[in-house]
Amino acid sequence: MSADDAGRWNARYQQGWHSNESKPREVLSRAAQLFQPGSLVLDLAMGMGTNAHWLLQNGFRVVGVDVSSVAVQSAKRQNQALMAFVGDLCEFHFPLAVFSAAISFYFLDRKVLSNLPRILIPNGFAVIETLTADMLEIRPELPAGFLLHAGELRDSFSGWKVHY
Ligand SMILES: C[S@@+](CC[C@H](N)C(=O)[O-])C[C@H]1O[C@@H](n2cnc3c(N)ncnc32)[C@H](O)[C@@H]1O
Numbered sequence: 001m002s003a004d005d006a007g008r009w010n011a012r013y014q015q016g017w018h019s020n021e022s023k024p025r026e027v028l029s030r031a032a033q034l035f036q037p038g039s040l041v042l043d044l045a046m047g048m049g050t051n052a053h054w055l056l057q058n059g060f061r062v063v064g065v066d067v068s069s070v071a072v073q074s075a076k077r078q079n080q081a082l083m084a085f086v087g088d089l090c091e092f093h094f095p096l097a098v099f100s101a102a103i104s105f106y107f108l109d110r111k112v113l114s115n116l117p118r119i120l121i122p123n124g125f126a127v128i129e130t131l132t133a134d135m136l137e138i139r140p141e142l143p144a145g146f147l148l149h150a151g152e153l154r155d156s157f158s159g160w161k162v163h164y
Pocket of ligand 1: 009044047048049050065066071087088089090104105106107
């Protein structure tokens with residue numbers, strides 16, 4: 001990710017690219033029932049913070065990181081309790097075994113995914129949802145490297161208990 005990429009995301013947010021969706025992802029509202037109440041959750045590439053805000057409203061503590069300063073500032077303005085950072089996740093170094101859960105929606109960096117077991121406490125949760133390579137059939141312009149292959153998450157987290 002380069003400074004240009006950060007600029008591109010900032011421009012998208014400034015142009016109102018994000019949806020006005022105020023509800024969390026459905027998979028998150030189900031998964032959060034398994035989280036320890038009040039525990040610390042990391043929102044990877046949180047965007048405007050819809051999921052982070054919902055977690056805060058439900059008593060969790062949230063650290064959100066995104067490369068877009070526009071998105072991070074907007075998310076922070078909406079809820080001062082959000083611990084929000086502007087940063088490139090591909091270069092970010094998180095403390096080890098601190099987060100009870102990490103969520104990642106519509107962002108894929110395989111190095112970041114491979115670090116999750118170290119970032120999470122033992123028996124922590126990873127909640128991940130993003131596009132798969134099937135999308136290329138209807139949106140061939142999507143960068144293939146950002147799309148999950150069939151079964152990739154299951155293989156990447158082999159040995160983890162899967163809830164869905
Ligand atoms: C499709 S949006 C998803 C935002 C949010 N997770 C959601 O579901 O609403 C992708 C987000 O990833 C962020 N992003 C892209 N590359 C990143 C990187 N290397 N480090 C941190 N954030 C990044 C963008 O700024 C953008 O907010």
